[in-house]
Amino acid sequence: MNILREGLLKLGFDKDNFSGIPVLPIDELEAKMEKYIAILQEYNAKFDLINADEHDEIAVKHILDSLSGLPKICEILSRASDADSLSLADIGSGAGLPGIPLSAALPQYKFTLIERMTKRCAFLNHCAAELELKNVTVEENQAERLEQKRFDLCVFRAFRPLEKKMAKVLLRILKDGGCLAAYKAKKANIIEEMEGLPQKPKYEVFQLVVPFLTENAGEEEERERNLVVIER
Structure with a gap:
């Protein structure tokens, strides 16, 4: 079985759009992601990219x-009146996750991958x-040094927990009406994290289904994944 192909099909990439937002045809996306996997395998040890x-x-x-x-990110983008001019960013991009897969799937949007380490930027x-x-x-930059009200949508994954200082930093780099989309694990932990903020922002938690990770697994192996969407 081709795990990547089957996973893309399960996620609905054969439909060519989500919420009316066109995405790269599945054959082209699969080819790019196969190439990306090969690059990750080649450079992982040298750059300490992924586990x-x-x-x-x-x-x-x-x-x-x-x-x-x-799909949820496209739903957010579809609500914008000036969709063609939106600016998106992956904060603390590291190995390019989730920024590279997302930017490959959405070639019509401009993505900025923010990363503080020079070798990872290379x-x-x-x-x-x-x-x-x-x-x-x-x-090459740090979230704390980014200018205010710069991006319409910021995504991040495997980033620092949302404590008071970091929440303030991330929210201030969003334009008015912008959103943060954070890839997180257990919902219970997310709620605890958000409740710990002195000024709780408006947010929603959306459960993600990751093919072969959150589905069809035994109880001990099953992993919970969620997308936290925070509005400015």
């Missing part, structure tokens, strides 16, 4: 996991060039 080396493990835990949030630039992602810019 997986096998093809199928990378495909499930990183590629399909990143793309599982796309890796991200290499990926963008190899995958021919014309809509991607890599920026």
Whole structure:
């Protein structure tokens, strides 16, 4: 079985759009993601990128996991009146997750991959060039140093917990009406995290189904994944 292909089908990429937002045709997306997996495998040890080396493990835990949030992200984008001019960012991009899979799937949107480490920025630039992602810019920077009201939508995954200081930093780089979309694990932990903020922002938690990760697994193996959407 081709795990990546089957996962893309389960996520609905054969429909070519989510909430009316066109996405890259499944054959092209599969080809780009296969190439991305190969690059991750080649450079993982050198750059300490991800905690997986096998093809199928990378495909499930990183590629399909990143793309599982796309339907909800497209729903958010579809509500914008000026959709063509929206600016999106992946904060603390690291290995390019979820930014590279999302930008590959949505070539019509401009993505900025924010990463503080020079060597990882070099890796991200290499990926963008190899995958021919014309809509991607890599920026060596820290979230705390980004200008205010810069992005319409910011995504992040495997990022620091949302404590008071970081929540303030992330919200201030959003334009008015913008959203944060955070890939998180257990809902109970998310609620505890949000309740711990001195000024609780408006947010919603959406359960994600990651093919071969959150479904068809035994109780001990099943992993919970959620997307937290926070509005400014």
